[in-house]
Amino acid sequence: MEPAPGPQEKYQLITRNLQEVLGEDKLMAILKERELKIYWGTATTGKPHVAYFVPMSKIADFLKAGCEVTILFADLHAYLDNMKAPWELLELRTRYYEHVIKAMLESIGVPLEKLKFVRGTDYQLSKEYTLDVYRLSSVVTQHDAKKAGAEVVKQVEHPLLSGLLYPGLQALDEEYLKVDAQFGGVDQRKIFTFAEKYLPSLGYAKRVHLMNPMVPGLTGSKMSSSEEDSKIDLLDRKEDVKKKLKKAFCEPGNVENNGVLSFIKHVLFPLKSEFVVLREEKWGGNKTYTAYEALEKDFAEQVVHPGDLKNSVEVALNKLLDPIREKFNCPELKKLSSAAYPTPSKAKPAEKGTKNSEPEDVVPSRLDIRVGKVISVEKHPDADSLYVEKIDVGEAEPRTVVSGLVHFVPREQLQDRLVVLLCNLKPQKMRGVESQGMVLCASSVGEPRQVEPLDPPAGCCAGERVYVEGYEGGEPDEELKPKKKVFEKLQADFRVSEDCIAQWKQRNFLTKLGTVSCKSLKGGSIS
Numbered sequence: 001m002e003p004a005p006g007p008q009e010k011y012q013l014i015t016r017n018l019q020e021v022l023g024e025d026k027l028m029a030i031l032k033e034r035e036l037k038i039y040w041g042t043a044t045t046g047k048p049h050v051a052y053f054v055p056m057s058k059i060a061d062f063l064k065a066g067c068e069v070t071i072l073f074a075d076l077h078a079y080l081d082n083m084k085a086p087w088e089l090l091e092l093r094t095r096y097y098e099h100v101i102k103a104m105l106e107s108i109g110v111p112l113e114k115l116k117f118v119r120g121t122d123y124q125l126s127k128e129y130t131l132d133v134y135r136l137s138s139v140v141t142q143h144d145a146k147k148a149g150a151e152v153v154k155q156v157e158h159p160l161l162s163g164l165l166y167p168g169l170q171a172l173d174e175e176y177l178k179v180d181a182q183f184g185g186v187d188q189r190k191i192f193t194f195a196e197k198y199l200p201s202l203g204y205a206k207r208v209h210l211m212n213p214m215v216p217g218l219t220g221s222k223m224s225s226s227e228e229d230s231k232i233d234l235l236d237r238k239e240d241v242k243k244k245l246k247k248a249f250c251e252p253g254n255v256e257n258n259g260v261l262s263f264i265k266h267v268l269f270p271l272k273s274e275f276v277v278l279r280e281e282k283w284g285g286n287k288t289y290t291a292y293e294a295l296e297k298d299f300a301e302q303v304v305h306p307g308d309l310k311n312s313v314e315v316a317l318n319k320l321l322d323p324i325r326e327k328f329n330c331p332e333l334k335k336l337s338s339a340a341y342p343t344p345s346k347a348k349p350a351e352k353g354t355k356n357s358e359p360e361d362v363v364p365s366r367l368d369i370r371v372g373k374v375i376s377v378e379k380h381p382d383a384d385s386l387y388v389e390k391i392d393v394g395e396a397e398p399r400t401v402v403s404g405l406v407h408f409v410p411r412e413q414l415q416d417r418l419v420v421l422l423c424n425l426k427p428q429k430m431r432g433v434e435s436q437g438m439v440l441c442a443s444s445v446g447e448p449r450q451v452e453p454l455d456p457p458a459g460c461c462a463g464e465r466v467y468v469e470g471y472e473g474g475e476p477d478e479e480l481k482p483k484k485k486v487f488e489k490l491q492a493d494f495r496v497s498e499d500c501i502a503q504w505k506q507r508n509f510l511t512k513l514g515t516v517s518c519k520s521l522k523g524g525s526i527s
Helices: 007-015 024-033 050-064 075-080 087-107 127-137 142-148 161-176 186-202 238-247 259-272 292-300 306-327 331-340 486-491
Strands: 020-022 037-043 068-074 115-119 181-185 208-212 275-277 287-289 369-379 387-392 399-403 418-422 428-430 433-435 441-443 451-453 465-468 494-496 502-504 507-511
Touching (some): 007 024, 020 186, 068 075, 068 087, 068 161, 075 087, 087 306, 087 331, 087 507, 127 161, 186 208
Antiparallel strands (some): 369 387, 369 418, 428 433, 494 502
């Protein structure tokens, strides 16, 4: 059994390969007394890519140094950053991040049981945290908030207020996670110095800040989730990895802004402590480098050819990605991946000269389906089989909805319950009362006929969007035109699964909290 490292050895492990440390003296003082408590946070926005191996390798160092490490899935931050993660996709993307980050850590041999995993919304919606956000906003200037987020928050011509809140929340996370230090990329520096300036004004301690270098992308700029050609996705196929590396900037002898060399330096070397350049015998055969500087020198002197460098990175990278690909090859995680990052549906252009051609696809995202709460239920004055309901769907006034549920659902079972409401049908008079929506219900196939209103997941609020997985991103029509029969065409493929889940073409109806279901009508229709 190896002896436990001393404070100096721990310090070396914690700080190796970092670009900058703020609070070195405090770091050493803590290490002389006890183990360091540190956290790394990641906003659950675009798909994680191979550059995420840089913080993963440092997390391995922290654990070797005996640190208590927390990984924060910053879901609320993802929403605040110019809505990079739409609210209805937040839960799905956070689950995706949890699976993929854990798979990355396992692929480099990091024991998961030594880590603590936390979601931002686990504590950031509490009364105490919210009060601290207000307290912080009363002392922070607009100038400092904007400056702090300049390198991290998406910069747009007309910035949202949410982007100004972002740095303050990240500062408060240090206190609420009860850590000594925060770890991140050097692009976080302005947020770190913001935290050091403002946390003491609330009576909280200044923390240590550890910063990794930023890895240039394959195009030579920062590797980014939003720039497809600049990064290699963790689930990219081997042929895609080859294609992206082939297009990567790697000019002979040029070591500046060289994305391929940078990846070797910041990802492959720290993980393996060596790198093998694979070459044919006629070009000198394979060569193993145990120091990055020697490889960079040979490349600068054109002893190593860009083609050989790219081929060697391809082989090493695929070894890292293979276990992650294998884990995500199961149906459950494939489904999660496509739901969290749906392919935007494209409208079909109308054919020239076709009078009745539809301007876009008949897709579920055209339906404005929301969670509603039934405020009141009355019998229709002129129809024994109809209820007249007042339903809250998150608007200024509740909607009046007429539904034929009298013979199927007792009035007391409807009162105050959550329902699923189609909100963009054209208002229609039913026996003299205008109905402003349709309560979606499951119906049995055989006789006697049974009907059950669809149930949103527990905890949903009135007005929350209901969508079909894979069609989260589209905007619903303002009003469905009766002549187009959009709802009727889609409704023909509405079904209840054997697990009582509402589906369209075997894709689940979802809210941010999970699936929409019914109580018992397996295999039923939905209308």
